[in-house]
Amino acid sequence: MAHPTPSSESPQLDALTEEGCYVALTDSPLSIIPIIDRVRSPKAGAIVLFAGTTRDTFAQKPVKELQYTAYRPLALRTMLTIARDIRAAHSLQAIAMVHRLGVCPIGEESILIAVSAPHRQAAWRAGEAALEACKERVEVWKREEFEGEGGVWRANRDGKVGIREDGKGEGGEGGGGD
Amino acid sequence: MSKPPPGNFTILYFASASSFTAKNVEFLPAPLPLSKLFATLEERYQGIKEAVLSSCLVTVNLAYVDVPGEDGDDGEEEGKEEEVVIKEGDEVAIIPPVSSG
Numbered sequence: 001m002a003h004p005t006p007s008s009e010s011p012q013l014d015a016l017t018e019e020g021c022y023v024a025l026t027d028s029p030l031s032i033i034p035i036i037d038r039v040r041s042p043k044a045g046a047i048v049l050f051a052g053t054t055r056d057t058f059a060q061k062p063v064k065e066l067q068y069t070a071y072r073p074l075a076l077r078t079m080l081t082i083a084r085d086i087r088a089a090h091s092l093q094a095i096a097m098v099h100r101l102g103v104c105p106i107g108e109e110s111i112l113i114a115v116s117a118p119h120r121q122a123a124w125r126a127g128e129a130a131l132e133a134c135k136e137r138v139e140v141w142k143r144e145e146f147e148g149e150g151g152v153w154r155a156n157r158d159g160k161v162g163i164r165e166d167g168k169g170e171g172g173e174g175g176g177g178d
Numbered sequence: 179m180s181k182p183p184p185g186n187f188t189i190l191y192f193a194s195a196s197s198f199t200a201k202n203v204e205f206l207p208a209p210l211p212l213s214k215l216f217a218t219l220e221e222r223y224q225g226i227k228e229a230v231l232s233s234c235l236v237t238v239n240l241a242y243v244d245v246p247g248e249d250g251d252d253g254e255e256e257g258k259e260e261e262v263v264i265k266e267g268d269e270v271a272i273i274p275p276v277s278s279g
Contacts, residue, residue, distance in 0.1 A: 052279050068278070071192055071271055074240050075278075099278055111279050131279065140278035141193035153193040155233075155275035 014072050016080045020087050022096040023079035025070055025140075030100050030109040039094035044116035048123040050131050052111040054104050058152075064145045068101045068110060071139040075099075082133045090126035092117050097130060099140055110142075182208075187264050190271040198230050199223050212238070212262040213246040215270070235273040238264060242273075 015024035022038050036047055054066045083095045093116040104110045113130050117123040135156045145151045182188045186205040196202050199222075210218060215236065220227045236245050243262055264270055 069192060069196075070278075071190065071237075071273070074237060074271070077240065135276075135279040137276065138278040139192070139273060139276055141274065142277040142279075143193070153197065153274065154277040156277045156279065157275045 014076055016076050018080065018084070020092065020094045021080060021083040022094075022098075023076055023083050024098040025072055025075060025101055026098060027100070027102045030098060030112050032109075032112065035096050035098055035112045035114045038096040039114045039116040041093040041116050043118060044093045044123075045118050046120035046123040047114060047116045048120070048127040050111075050113040050127050051109045052131070053109050054106050056106045058144055058146070062147045063106065064147050065106060066104045066110065067143040067145065067151070068099070068104060069141050069143070070099070070101050075139040078138050079134065082130060082137065086115070086126050086130045086133065090115075090117060090122045090129070092122065092126055095126065095130060097134065099134075099138070101140070182267060185266055187266060187268040187270055190269065192272065193274040193277075194230050195226075195234060195272040195274055198226050208264055208266040208268065210264045212236075212243060212264060215245060215264065219272075230274065231272065233275055237271045237273060238262070239269055 012027040013024060014026075015022065017023075030051075032049065032051065036049055039047055054063075056063055079097055079099075083097055086092065087095045095116075096114045097112070099111045100109065111131070111134065113127055113134070115123050115126045115130065117126065142154045143151045144154060182205040185207060187208040187210070188203060189206055190203050191199050191201055206218065216227055216231050219231065236243055246261070
């Protein structure tokens with residue numbers, strides 16, 4: 001059985017790898033080509049890439065920027081579990097997932113998921129399943145900073161209730177970023 | 179992350195828990211039964227239980243744990259699992275609903 005091996009290619013990057021799986025958290029802007037190259041394989045007939053980008057409004061309110069924070073060791077562990085499970089369930093060649101942390105300006109990628117499979121059907125399905133599992137379980141939190149009125153911690157679970165800095169609830173629906 | 183001083187455990191606050199306490203991390207005295215954790219935090223941060231903790235999960239040393247309800251009868255019934263106690267040096271985290279992506 002393959003053991004996850006921690007690697008740190010820079011002070012801002014935390015990553016775990018095992019056979020066919022790569023997961024990472026980084027404070028730097030995300031790059032699409034490197035994550036595609038991580039899953040590239042001569043046995044694959046399809047690579048599907050999902051890029052989640054940050055939206056500029058929440059309930060018609062302008063969002064200035066988003067900030068992501070994580071419980072890094074636990075988030076990585078959860079991401080690796082998801083990657084391993086999705087890879088097995090969809091018979092993928094490889095899966096790679098990276099999430100950006102810290103300030104993420106509007107319109108930039110906050111998460112990239114790349115999967116490769118012998119055929120496209122499995123790749124499409126696995127990509128979606130991986131994203132949904134991440135949004136449900138990975139210990140990363142998104143804070144939306146609004147123009148002129150502080151920030152709100154978002155919760156994926158209900159898609160609407162956030163906790164305002166003053167502790168009062170905040171309704172609405174949607175959310176900046178996916 | 180620095181280690182807790184002797185006789186303490188580390189508690190990490192994320193997202194709404196961090197906003198409410200105005201801290202990311204602190205040290206609290208150990209040992210502490212897990213069932214007393216929320217009451218201990220409520221003593222220090224009045225209102226945190228209802229505003230934050232009621233929707234949070236808890237991990238101890240990177241593993242999710244069930245926080246026993248405190249209203250009651252836990253421990254009285256036979257056949258109950260032994261109560262989890264937070265030990266010196268443990269890393270506890272308050273995990274609000276996540277929002278990656």
